[in-house]
Amino acid sequence: MHDEFLCHVTAYGVCDGRRIGVPLGTYRAPTLALALWWLRDRACWIADRLDPEPGGPHFPTGALVPVADTVTDVPGVLRAWCADPDRQGQVADELAGGRLVRIATSDDTTEYELLAESVDALRMQRAAPPLLVPVA
Numbered sequence: 001m002h003d004e005f006l007c008h009v010t011a012y013g014v015c016d017g018r019r020i021g022v023p024l025g026t027y028r029a030p031t032l033a034l035a036l037w038w039l040r041d042r043a044c045w046i047a048d049r050l051d052p053e054p055g056g057p058h059f060p061t062g063a064l065v066p067v068a069d070t071v072t073d074v075p076g077v078l079r080a081w082c083a084d085p086d087r088q089g090q091v092a093d094e095l096a097g098g099r100l101v102r103i104a105t106s107d108d109t110t111e112y113e114l115l116a117e118s119v120d121a122l123r124m125q126r127a128a129p130p131l132l133v134p135v136a
Contacts, residue, residue: 051075
């Protein structure tokens with residue numbers, strides 16, 4: 001059983017022709033349940049910042065505009081992932097099996113990535129002898 005999980009959230013965009021990653025958070029979860037909670041929390045956090053309540057008092061009229069229909073609805077994708085118990089179960093199964101989980105979605109300018117992996121699996125990979133294959 002994998003007991004600890006390392007979770008990351010990163011946004012990637014292009015700046016000066018190069019792909020740049022901006023860390024949005026990291027959490028070392030002591031349990032699988034807390035890893036899943038943190039990933040859901042961060043996904044909702046991103047969705048709420050990308051798609052705030054348009055009629056809210058904090059935004060002047062015209063400050064928020066809808067994106068084109070051809071652009072992925074990143075907040076909608078993230079909220080749907082958070083609300084889907086089957087997909088949450090798949091993530092839990094993958095993490096419990098020691099596998100890296102990557103949840104990613106992007107719009108026309110930015111890719112949002114949530115990653116989680118077992119700390120125990122990372123330790124086992126480092127401890128295993130490297131596989132050496134002759135090339136000649």
